[in-house]
Amino acid sequence: MNAENNNIPDPERLFRSIAFENDQEAFRILFETYYAPMCNYAYRYVEDKQGREDLVQDVFFHLWDKRNEIKISISFLAYLLMSVRNRCLNHIKRKGIESKANLMEYQNSLHCDSNAEEIYTASELQSLIGRAIAALPEKHRTAFLLHRNHKKTYQEIADLMSVSIKSVEAYMGKALKTLRSELREYLT
Numbered sequence: 001m002n003a004e005n006n007n008i009p010d011p012e013r014l015f016r017s018i019a020f021e022n023d024q025e026a027f028r029i030l031f032e033t034y035y036a037p038m039c040n041y042a043y044r045y046v047e048d049k050q051g052r053e054d055l056v057q058d059v060f061f062h063l064w065d066k067r068n069e070i071k072i073s074i075s076f077l078a079y080l081l082m083s084v085r086n087r088c089l090n091h092i093k094r095k096g097i098e099s100k101a102n103l104m105e106y107q108n109s110l111h112c113d114s115n116a117e118e119i120y121t122a123s124e125l126q127s128l129i130g131r132a133i134a135a136l137p138e139k140h141r142t143a144f145l146l147h148r149n150h151k152k153t154y155q156e157i158a159d160l161m162s163v164s165i166k167s168v169e170a171y172m173g174k175a176l177k178t179l180r181s182e183l184r185e186y187l188t
Contacts, residue, residue: 009033011076019067027067031060034077038084045088055091059083074128132182136175139163143171144179 009029017026035056042052059080063070072079133141142161146152152160154168161168 011080015072015076018064019070022067027064034080035060038080041081042084042088045085046091051091052088055087056084059087128183129179132179135182136178139167140171140175140178143168144175147172 011030011034014026014030017023018030038056038059039052042056046052046055062083063080070079074082133144136144139161143157146157146160147154154165154172157168158165
């Protein structure tokens with residue numbers, strides 16, 4: 001298998017080997033490479049060492065058990081992080097820690113950490129947003145970028161594009177609908 005920087009195996013390639021070839025060695029490498037970092041990540045949600053280790057093992061068990069059914073449309077690392085986070089949040093709910101403030105604190109902590117996997121995920125999300133914007137029809141993209149990046153009002157955009165305000169509203173509405181659809185996995 002090809003390696004990335006610092007001889008870390010490519011998780012996307014490992015997952016493809018697991019999913020399409022039932023490659024147990026690829027699974028072993030994936031587990032040995034990412035088990036400890038995922039346990040460290042789970043610490044923000046579950047302080048009990050044994051509890052978080054069990055939860056992360058459950059994620060890997062599910063990954064192997066459902067390897068032929070799992071469809072990942074984001075990076076594998078982002079999928080793994082979301083799986084661990086969701087498993088931890090479900091554990092918290094089952095344990096009766098259902099205070100909305102505590103759950104929100106746990107959920108918001110995802111956005112406050114600067115660990116390498118999250119930086120990678122944020123970078124990937126930024127790239128995904130850029131590709132989604134670039135794929136918009138030209139008038140929708142122009143209206144969207146003028147409004148969001150250049151802080152132009154709908155009237156100013158209408159004047160620049162030589163269209164009515166209603167057209168700008170329609171362009172913006174369609175652009176936002178398309179972007180929400182393209183980014184729905186990150187918005188849930």
